[in-house]
Amino acid sequence: MPRQGVFAKMDIQGFFSSIARSAVQLLYPPRCLMCARPGLDGVDLCEHCHQQLPFNQIACMACALPLPPNISEGAVCGRCQKKPPRYDQAFSLFSYEQPVIWLIQQLKFNEKLAHARLLGELIAESDCVTKISDDEGVCILPVPLFKKRLRQRGFNQSIELARALSKKTGWPMELQRVQRVRETSAQTGLDAKERRKNIRGAFEVLEALPQKHVVIIDDVVTTGSTANELSRVLKKAGVEKITVLSLARAPLR
Numbered sequence: 001m002p003r004q005g006v007f008a009k010m011d012i013q014g015f016f017s018s019i020a021r022s023a024v025q026l027l028y029p030p031r032c033l034m035c036a037r038p039g040l041d042g043v044d045l046c047e048h049c050h051q052q053l054p055f056n057q058i059a060c061m062a063c064a065l066p067l068p069p070n071i072s073e074g075a076v077c078g079r080c081q082k083k084p085p086r087y088d089q090a091f092s093l094f095s096y097e098q099p100v101i102w103l104i105q106q107l108k109f110n111e112k113l114a115h116a117r118l119l120g121e122l123i124a125e126s127d128c129v130t131k132i133s134d135d136e137g138v139c140i141l142p143v144p145l146f147k148k149r150l151r152q153r154g155f156n157q158s159i160e161l162a163r164a165l166s167k168k169t170g171w172p173m174e175l176q177r178v179q180r181v182r183e184t185s186a187q188t189g190l191d192a193k194e195r196r197k198n199i200r201g202a203f204e205v206l207e208a209l210p211q212k213h214v215v216i217i218d219d220v221v222t223t224g225s226t227a228n229e230l231s232r233v234l235k236k237a238g239v240e241k242i243t244v245l246s247l248a249r250a251p252l253r
Contacts, residue, residue: 033118034099044118054097056249063224064092064244066251085224086231087216087242091128092249096220100248104219108157116157119247120164129165132243136213138171141234143218143226144180144203161247162217171215177207178234187222195225203230205237212240222250 030039032046040047058067060077063085067075094100107115123129132138142158150156159175166173181204187195214234216227227244234242 033103033112033115043121044114045122049099052099054095054100056092056095059092059249060090062090064090064221064246064249066095066249085244086228086235087244090221090224090227090244090246090249091131092221092246093123093126093128094248096222096248096250104157104248107160108153108219111154113155113160116160117164120161123161123245123247124164124168128245129169132215132245134169134171134213136241137211138169138213138215139174139209139211140166140171140215140217141174141178141230143216143230144178146180146183146202148183157219158217161219165215165217165245172211174209174211174214177209178203178205178230187226192223192225195223196228199225199229203233205233208238209234213243214239214241215243215245218244218246220248220250221246 030042030044031037032039032049033044034049035046037046037048039045040050056064056066058069058071058073059065060067060080061074062076062080065077065079067077103115103119106112107119140162142156142162145153145156145158159173162173165171180202182202184198184202187198216230218227221227221244224244227246231242231244
């Protein structure tokens, strides 16, 4: 087919795809997943509920830990000053508080995949993403689940969150070269030391990654033990830069 004909075909396909999307939105307008009001700009979230979300506006520049509002931007928390994390930078869209807790729990434990689409879109459109340099060549690495846990749950919530980011940025998702090779106990309820011990040796790089910058995607970062262990393995395998991008970061209690 002549080059001009190819572009004409692509334009026609795009035109009809746009009409189809508009028709779907007209027949089935988005509804807020939290209150069922009309959604905002094609998203399943209304303006009122959007304003209630606990955005992580003041955070440690090293680990994204939520900090008090009187702390200046660019500060590093005391824990990171004492022992810097193995990853290079971290961003988290929300503080792990309600109603984000409810949205995440509905996704993970009640298979509400519509929540993953909404939350993934919020991540993809956030300022967190604009702060990530892609000069080195970037890939997205959703935190792997052990195969038994994946069978039980039926999906990996980190992969579902990462889909919107991959679509927006064009960064590929890496789903094969890094695996979780050891089953671990649930991190919930463990203190920081127990979490580090529990996750040690859980990941393995099966094949070197072609990209030098890896963006780890996780739903919730609590102490950072999982991200630290995964970063340790990645750095050992030759990855030069690691960014941790999470939906929510647990504040200190």
